[in-house]
Amino acid sequence: MNIATSTELFCFLVLATVIVLGSLGVVLLSNIVYSAFLLGGVFMAVAGLYLLLNASFVAAAQVLVYVGAVNVLILFAIMLVNKREEMKPIQGIRLRRFLSGAVCAGLLLLLVRVVITTPWNLPGPEPIGEEATARIGEHLFTDYLLPFELASVLLLMAMIGAIVLARREVLTSDVGTGDAVTQGLIEQAQSPFLIDESST
């Protein structure tokens, strides 16, 4: 075994340990902030695995999307509702924990069975390394165009939905005086007359 492969094996073992322990921590820790930060760590470790597989573009995209966007969003949500409240004790928590543990263990068994019984085609195809970026672009705009566009339409729908939910409905004229509403009036007053009560 030469230096390169042993380094690779060592990195893989470290990353795999981080992923397994980190994911267990995400699920089992009671402090939700720790869970969120650990989730970020797990995403980083997954990006490390992509790097080991010679897929640097996918690794960078993983960091950008999952760590930089998804995880930061989760943290934001947690910190903006940073309210300490006493949780009510849940009825039959032990039974529930046992049941969910059993379901997870069953799923794990199923996956392990799939891993063992599938005839994997080893070693896999040669990684194309730096050309991967161009290849991904080609695929996105030729044979995977429809899924790509569908995903972007889905994201657009989610964004419009979020805006509709977060926006306050505003009447076109002031209920009290009958004046037409201008941008200045909305910004300056936040007047309760302008808010359409029926829609909320």
Add this chain to the structure above:
Amino acid sequence: MQLNNEMLTFIASASPVVVSNGIDLESSFINALEGLGLSTQLAHVFWLPLPMLLVLAAALVGVLVTVWLERKISASAQQRIGPEYAGALGVLQPMADGLKLLLKEDVIPARADGLLFTLGPILVLVPVILSWLIVPFGQNLLISNVGVGIFLWISLSSIQPIGLLMSGYASNNKYSLLGGLRAAAQSISYEIPLALSVLAIVMMSNSLSTVDIVEQQNVAGFLSWNVWRQPVGFLIFWICALAECERLPFDLPEAEEELVAGYQTEYAGMKFALFYLGSYINLVLSALLVSILYLGGWGFPFSVEWLATLVGQSIDSPLVQVIAASVGIVMTVLKAYLLVFLAILLRWTTPRVRIDQLLDLGWKFLLPISLVNLLFTAALKLAFPFAFGG
């Protein structure tokens, strides 16, 4: 010839100077070690940390210089003298600052979350240092010419908000939390126009690699620099880079008058120094990237090949290679420090924007403009493929 080789080895030990394919420091270093009886792989392992340590040292020296410049320029802007007793013209003042922070007591507030409190500054600093991986000072003069290049920088810089949120939350202080949230919101909103303006450059150079981006700018001296083809993108990138570095006019996360010092409020000693270091390394890095993306990187304003033929030297001769490499390093650093000077001058002459103005500027102005810029670049690339990298 023997003399030339010796000179090259000397320069190799001093700095990783390499231009074009004429000199390759890595292989000559490995050859030298193999001559001592080591295996190729082991020699490679010995080579790996050298450029990294060198770049780390360069980044730290860059920070010291920037801190000194900041003190001196701010003093001039306010008609003071500035530091002058520590060394000639006060050049040792940044060292004294660093030493003071190093020796200070490391305070962790009693009700703070010790683990996250310590991890926060590290998470802010490490991605910034890692980003130096892709900064080229010459054709072969960078740690690693990774194919994803500039995209790696964008994705690494998106890790920083997590560290800011972490330190803001762990301090157990409302000003820290507010500062952390502001910092994260700011860096998320300005990342989008930043990435879009980088995308326009990438579209013109047909590559994500920083080396390719610089090379296609150095065809005809300063006339082929990207700043002429992407003036709008240049301005957007510079504004966003300042916002990402949290420099005035965008230093809301640590606005003294409102938030004490934002997410840094509870920090002292070396942990505070890590934030300080991170922000200055980030400033130098941003300036370097502006010079790489828009101002031709290591390129001399006039083509080096042309100058070499003018004085009757072959471009492949070792002397020309070494001179060209040194000129390349000097040009990169010079351009970057001109931009740092501009950033410092901006800091001491402009007022701070409000948070709503900041977000309006980011989302309602820079984002649409950068989208239009991207579409316009694509149209130009289709219309004039010879000038826009078709």
